[in-house]
Each structure stands twice: as structure tokens, then as C-alpha cells.
Amino acid sequence: MNTSQLALVAACCAVLTLLAIVLFVREVRGRIPDPTKPTSQLSGRIQRAKAELPETWQQRWRHLVTTAAGVALVVWAWTGWPVHGLIAGAAVLGLPYILYPGTAARQRIERLEALGQWLNHLAGVHTAGISLPQTIRTSAKNAPAPIAVNVRALADRLRTGMEAQDAFAAFADELADGVADHVVLLFQSHAVYKGPGLSDALEALATTIHQQAADARDIEADRASVRKASRMVSLVICIVVAGCMLNDAWSGWYQSPVGQLVLAGLGAAFAWALNLLRRIARTEPDPRLLNPLPHSPNVPMGGAR
Secondary structure: OOHHHHHHHHHHHHHHHHHHHHHHHHHHHOOOOOOOOOOOHHHHHHHHHHHOOOHHHHHOHHHHHHHHHHHHHHHHHHHOOHHHHHHHHHHHHHHHHHHOOOHHHHHHHHHHHHHHHHHHHHHHHOOOOOOHHHHHHHHHHHOOHHHHHHHHHHHHHHHOOOOHHHHHHHHHHHHOOHHHHHHHHHHHHHHHHOOOOHHHHHHHHHHHHHHHHHHHHHHHHHOHHHHHHHHHHHHHHHHHHHHHHHOHHHHHHHOOHHHHHHHHHHHHHHHHHHHHHHHHOOOOOOOOOEOOOOOOOOOOOOOEO
């Protein structure tokens, strides 16, 4: 390797190291989000990634990020090549997602059940003469755990004077599920027309959501074997790739600037293939009925379809 190539590698390493340090410090320090302000696209993706892990792993998220960063730096220093370190760090960070491919589906079912419970609670709390925002603020303290954070954020938005329509739409964006959109459409309709019979409508919708949750549980039970096979295939592939990378005869060619670029492309393709296996083993939420708000990290701007 000549001097110019070494300088290029050193510059890339310096930039990547600085970026990793900034992101690491930001994640370790943590932030207290303001519920009245929209989340950034990056924050939204990180939150959704964390939400797909079991609760114990969510609580250890900072430890997971710290370990992944440490492994990346150690492998980088040991091999002398940055892409080797990045792939090793990404493997550590992605391991929990390979081990628990069905977490997102289980959490969605729990959210649906919690949503139905919350609607039943709203129907019991709501009485004539009390507005829907007041009812929601009253119910926030007793919201079921799977959606407690979202309900409290909704109550905070309503308490701080945010327009009810926008507050409800933000709530729908956070849950990002067509079933939740049905709830928000009911809220938005009542906020405009303020007609009678809200309690009956809430109870009827709660019954429907509970039935959808029960059906989803039956489907997830049938998909358990698919998830098990996906997990085993992903683990075997990871072990084979790790063994190949530890074999100098196979990985020696990648210890060059061009080899690093090729290895980065192969690593990206490998990650895409593992993500495809994970997507095959997961159940997607119902299609959205509402377009996200312009500031939402989920997708394009717009209103109701």
C-alpha cells in the first residue's frame, strides 16, 4: 500500500471514529423528548428499532450499543482495517434481532389488546358534558402499559393547547397501525361533529379490536415454526461468515483498499439478506388509513385518505 492510499484510509478512519464517538456519547447521555415536538427521522428509526426488541433488551439498549462500538474498535485495531470492525460491530448490534424475530408481532398484539382496554376505559370515564380531550387527559394516568407512553404524550399535547386534530394524528403516527387509525378517525370525527353516542362507539370499536387481537394471536401461533427456521438459518449463516473472515486464506484479499470497498458491499448485501429473512418471519401491521403528518418519520406528508 502506498502513501496516498494510507492517507485515504486514515482520513476515512478518522471521520468514522469521530462520527461513532458523537453518536455514542449522544446515546449514552440520553435525551428527554418533548412530546409536543416532532421526532426527527433518525430518532424515529432508532425508536422503532428499539421497539422491535424484547423489553429486557430495550432496557439494555445503551449497553448493546456500547458493546457493539467496543467490538468494532477492537476488531478494527486488531486487523487494521475499518470495514472489518464495522461488520463486527454491526453483527453484535444485529444479534438480538436475529434471535427474536417475532418480538414485533407479539408487541403489536399486546398494543392492540391495550388499545381495546383503553377504549373501554374511555367509554366508562366519558360522560355528558365532558369533552373527549378532557376524558383522554383523565385516562392517561391509568393507560395500559403497552401504550401508556403514547397516551400520556397525547394527553400532554392536548394539555399544552395543541389542536386536537393534530394531536390525534400524531398519536396515530406513533402507533403506525391501521387499527389505531380507526380509533383516531373516530376521535377526529367526534372532535368536529361532537355528536352523542361516543361511549357506545368506543365500546363497539374496543370489541372489534379485541377480536382482531385474538385472531392475530392465532396467526402468530401458526407462524412460530417459520420464525424458528428463520432464526436457525440466520445463525448458521452468521457462523459460516465469521469462520470465513477468521481464515486468512479466504479473507486476505479483502485487506486492501479495493478489498475493503468490496467487503463493505458484500456486508451490506449480507445484512439485506438477513433482514429479508426477518421480514418473511414477521407479521406487518394493518395498512395505514391516514397519511402521516409532514413532520412524521414514518412516510410522506398528507392528511386522511
